[in-house]
Each structure stands twice: as C-alpha cells, then as structure tokens.
Amino acid sequence: MADRSSRSNDELKSTEDNKRCCSREMEESSNNQITSANGEKVDYRIYGMDCPSCAITIENGLKRLDNIQDAKVTYNTSKLQVIGTNALSPDSVENEVKKLGFKIEPLKQNKNIRTYSIEGMDCGSCAKSIENHLNIIRTVRYVSVNFSTGKMKVEHENSVDEIVSEVSKTGFKASLLENGSKPIDTSENKEGYGLITLSGILIALGFIGSYNGIPLFMSTILYAIAIVISGYKPVKSAFYAVKSRSLDMNVLMSVAAIGAALIGEWFEGATVVWLFALGTFLQNRSIEQTRRSIHNLMDLAPSEAWIKVESELVKKPVEDIPVGKIIVIKPGDRIPLDGEIIQGETSVNQAPITGESIPVDKMIGDAVYAGTINESGSLEVRVTKLVEETTIAKIIHLVEEAQEQKAPTQAFIDKFASIYTPIVFILAFVVIILPPLFGFGTWGEWVYKGLALLVVACPCALVISTPVAIVSAIGNAAKNGVLIKGGTFLEKAGAINAIAFDKTGTLTEGKPKVSEIESLTVSEEELISIALTLENYSTHPIAKTIVAYAKDKGVKAKNGELFKSIVGKGVQATINEDIYYAGNLKLFDEMNIFTGDVRSKVNEIQSLGKTVVIIGTQQEIMGIISVSDSLRSTAVRALTGLKQVGVKQLVMLTGDNEGTAKLISSETNVNRYFAELLPEDKVDAIKQLQSEGHKVAMVGDGINDAPALATADLGIAMGGAGTDTAMETADIVLMADNLEKLPHTIKLSRRALSIIKQNIWFSLSVKFIALILIFPGWLTLWMAVLSDTGAAIIVILNALRLLKVKE
CATH class of the missing domain: 3.30.70.100 (Alpha-Beta Plaits)
Structure with missing residues (x-):
C-alpha cells in the first residue's frame, strides 16, 4: 500500500538510534545496553x-x-x-x-547539582575563570559554566552562600535558580553605572586640569583614584584567575593598567581600566538582550491556576496541580498547564508555542498548551502534564540545551583563542625585556609597547563573535515556533541546498478520505467489511481512513486472525480460514491475478492522483477502494519561499504510484519526485541527492520516515507541539504543521552564518591592524583597549540583528 512501508514501526525502531551517524559503525550497536x-x-x-x-x-x-x-x-x-x-x-x-x-x-x-545564574560575564574566558576557581575548592565536585546562557551548574557539598561568595571573588555575581525561576535581572545595574560615571569624571578633571595649570601630582591623584574605582573588580578577578591558572582578559587588562602606572603613564592606566569597565558594562547590557529571548519564554505560562473548590474558584500554584485535575481558564487569560478541554469552546492564540499568528479554534477534546492565550470563551481543562513536563517547559529546556552546545565554528574559535592568547602574552614579555637589553630604545618605550601588546592579546571580540550570533538566531527561531537543536544544526541549515519532503502528512494534509468504492465480485457492504477487518490493526493513515469510513457507514468487522503487515505492499489476515489481502498494485501483481479491465481501472484512478487500495485473495480481486489526500494550503507558498531563499532542489519522496506523484508534484512545483518507494528506497533517494553534491535536508513528521531522516544531512520534523518524539529526535522542529516556517528557518540560518563570518573577519582584522600599529609606536594603550572592547561591542550589536530577522 502507498507509503505504508514508511510507517512501519519495525523500520522506525531499528533506525531511531542511528541518526546522525556520519557513516560510522559505532551507532550499529547503540541500542545495546x-x-x-x-x-x-x-x-x-x-x-x-x-x-x-x-x-x-x-x-x-x-x-x-x-x-x-x-x-x-x-x-x-x-x-x-x-x-x-x-x-x-x-x-x-x-x-x-x-x-x-x-x-x-x-x-x-x-542529586546535588544546582543551577546558578551568573551576572557580569561578557565572554567565554570569564566562564573558564569561574570554572577554574571553583575546581580548586575541595567541596566542589563538578562545575560547568555556560557563557551563552549565563548559567552555572555545580555539584557541591558546601552551602549555597559559600558558592555565591566564591564566585564573587572572581568578580561576578551568582544567584541560585530554583524550579526554573528567572535569572537575576542585570539590565539595571545602577551601582556599576555610577562607578563608571564617577571614574570617567575624575579622568576628565585630571586631563583638563593638566592643561590648566594644576599641579601634576593632583592630576596623578585623580587618575589613581579612577584606577582604584574602575580597576578594583578586574584586579580582584585577575588575582583569582592567576591563582587558578587562568589567563583571562582581567589578567591582561590589570597587568596593562598597573604597568602603565608604574612607568608613570597614569592617564593611560586610568583610561585603560575605565574603557575596559565601560566596554564590559555595555557588552553585558547587549548580551542580556540575547539571553532575554529565552528568559521571556519563562514568563509565558502563569505561575498560578484557577481550580474549582466546591462552588468557588480558588487560585493555586501550578507546581501543586497534579495530572487529572480540572482547571478553569477565563477569557483573555493565559493557559497555565497543558491539558484537554472538557467543557467550553474558544479560540486560542498559540503563537508562543507554534509561531502561528492566527488563533486556532478549540472545542471539547482538543489539546491546549501552557503559555497560549484563551481569547474568547471560558474553558474547563483536564490537566495532562505536570508543570515541568509542559510543551513550553520542554521548549525552554531544549533551547537552553541548544545554546549550550558549541557549533563547529565556535569550537574552532575557542581553540584558536586558547592558543593565541598565551602566545601573544609571552611575546609581550619578550618585547618588554629583549629590545632594551640589546640597546634598542629605552625601557619605558618597550614596556609601553609590551603593555599595548598585552591588551591586544585579549581575544574577547573573537571568542564572542560566534556564540552571541548562535544564541540570537536560536532565540529568534524559538519565538517563531521553530526549535533549532544546536549551533551545529544552525550551521548545517545554512548550507542546505536541497530539501526532500515526505508526501503524506507533509506536503499533503495527511488526512485522506475515501472517494470511491468499486465492488467487483461481492457487495459493497461485504467489501467494506473485509477491508475494515484487514485494516483495523494498521496505524497507516490510509488504513485509518478506511476504518473510519466503515465505522461511519455502520459496517461491522469480521472475525479475523493471523494479521500480518507486508512491508511496502499491504496487509493480510485470515478470515473464515481463507487469506485475504489489502494492498497496492505491487502486491497483486506478484499474484498474477490481474485482468485487463481491472488493471485499466486501477491505472485510470491513479492517473487522477488518487491512491488505490485493492481488496482480494490469491484467486480473485474483490474490489477497489480509492483514497485521496488534499494538498496543504501552505505547501505551495512554502516551496515558492524556499526557492526564493536559494534552495535549488525541492524533491518529493512517496510510496504512492507514479500518477499520484506526478499530479502532486505539478501542483506543488517541486523540481523532481521519487515514486513507489520502500523505506530503503527513500534512503537511496537521499543518498543519490548527496552523491550529486547536494547538502540535503529531509522533512517528515519526526516519527515516520526515520531511515530517510537519519540519512539526510539535516532532519526536520513537523508538528512538534503535539508530538514529544518529534521534539526529542529531530535536528530542527517546526512546532506547527506549517511548512511556511521553513523558508524563515533557512533564511535565518544563512543570515546567522553570514554574520558569524562578518564578526570573525572583523575581529581578526582589528587585532591584525592593532598588532601592526604597536611597533611604530602609533597604538596607544587606550586605543588598544578601545580596539578590543569596541570591537566586542560591535560584533555583539551585529549579532543582535538576528533577533530582528522577520518572516
């Protein structure tokens, strides 16, 4: 039967764990415990x-x-x-x-792992410094700090207050997160802003005074106070970084500032720490915009829900509401928990989950999701998931997990920076010591150049160029109902130039209807009864269609036994000691029982784009049931959009006959199609596209077509809002059954790749220019700091543009 093979549970089970295998045999035994x-x-x-x-x-x-x-x-x-x-x-x-x-x-x-929010990190080296410091504490068994999400996971035996205190020693602020609570708000750090302003005023007064006749020592005192105010935090952080054998930007900036003061360049030293503090403050404010894209998701679901207690409505925390409890949602309220409507009708705005802008009509029996908005009628909903298991909770978890995963580009940049920084650090000390030792200039001159080189050794702009872009893109996608499961898949999506679509349920609605019944040797009711008996145990959409049709007609099934699925062809069962079959043309061709009239009838039906289910035995064909599936209204627009964003090959894969495939392909305007495919044939089709030099994505429903989804460079699942498996197994999940999200996803991924490349080249160019300008003496210390912090702010702002990319 058409497409039946792609729905085979056996095929799915045997391939689920092989996904993303990169042609490696390791995965062959991944199911073995x-x-x-x-x-x-x-x-x-x-x-x-x-x-x-x-x-x-x-x-x-x-x-x-x-x-x-x-x-x-x-x-x-x-x-x-x-x-x-x-x-x-x-x-x-x-x-x-x-x-x-x-x-x-x-x-x-x-069970002692706790999650903390960290305030003040502005690049990956900050995270490394915190990790290194906590790792030397005996009562800390494990620590992992993620710069992108601003979170720290620690397994420790000492108290929370002690962990917070230890983190503060490194110059950052930690606060414990309980039950997914919101991280601390860093958007309004008045104290830090005030200190930066004060030290800036002192530097300005000292600089102006030096040109207006005030004694030199007075200007020096003003500069020294400014250094203490702005430099206290980085020097303190630098002390603990050195103690834990880290070489982060606090160390580099502190050495530069202290060195400048020691050689009498008080203005330069004060300017270094002030620009560094200002740059760090601005970086933190900018980075928080990216993190807020996920924090805002946490605000979507209410913390309390209305429940009925006798004749009254009482508010109760969502954490205390068990599965099966009845909650009441008033018009205009956000839905607090996932559930099933048992009373009432309404329209629900599901944009926070699926990205759909048009409200969806809901009635008794329909599912609703936490965080969505009840627009009109009052509802009574039976809770189906605990607060930590709701769809919105899973989205937040998956997106945060995705942001913690390093993309290949980011991993390379981090490795490069870990080599670059110590090399330039050593080079700086060589510049400070060797030239004056051999009589090439004065100590003061070369010390100054070495200090400038130390500042240039800070790779902040470079290491921040990739993660901020990835976090911004993943946050944008999540807001629009698309889950990208990590930077690796974001990069892969940007390189995709061919997309293969499963037909049933992807390009079509996946809700076929019986359109015609042709009885040949038995009555129509008898034919439907036999078909119902055969299809009752199948989960294939077409089988379900025939079963539903028979039940609507009031037809009863016969007593069948020994049911068997014939992969890619149909089903069989024994009824009254005779074997009956329901399947496609292939199945009955093998039996050699076709007559010319029946074959021409089948060909005629298939030419109209309908799927044929043939009912019969090994001796005769008893009748033909025609089933047709309607094209998704969004399919044509989505495929047109994909061509506009540069996807060259749009391919349809189907187990349907040639006639149906040809008709659907002409309506959807795909470039090519592969028809009458078994599961292994779909895999071969993907491999053929890859052998032609294409980077191939496969779009399915996340559960079916697992072999093809596994073989493709990128697996994309549709309808994740209603399917936990889709959310867990696919690389990218379209939360709504809406292909129109796909062009936006490809466009966003390509824009992200472009911005990452821009940021990397800009950061490297700035460093290269700064290095060149040091040796002629043209690069001052404050210019070196400005080149580093300024470049970091520019790459962050450039990456933030990804939050604004619209469909």
Missing part, C-alpha cells in the same frame, strides 16, 4: 562532540583507565554510560574526558 554482573553503572552528558569520531576518542580513552570495564558514547544523544568496579572514581572519568577536550556532566545519580 552495557551490562555487568557486579559493576557500577554511571551515566554522563558529554558536551563539545561535533562528529561521531569524537565519541570513539572518548570511548577509547576511558577504556584504558583502571577499574573501567566498558564505556559507550551515543553521539546523537550526547550521553556516556560507564561500567566500572566498585572502586570506580567519578573524578577519574571526568578528568579523562576533560583532558580529551570535552565537557562532561554527571546525570541522575548526582
């Missing part, structure tokens, strides 16, 4: 893997350790499972993974 008779099993999450070869590296590294019996890394879920003896040390596992260049986070067994 690691077992040990007396071993301890520990699970971890791995961050930083950008291809399955990373998984092999981790496995091989861990298997060499003592007390480890086995280790298995599943690339597409980023999970590590380790089996070891009772003497297995979690620290040894974590240290080995970190040595290999990846981040590791224990799962499940460690």
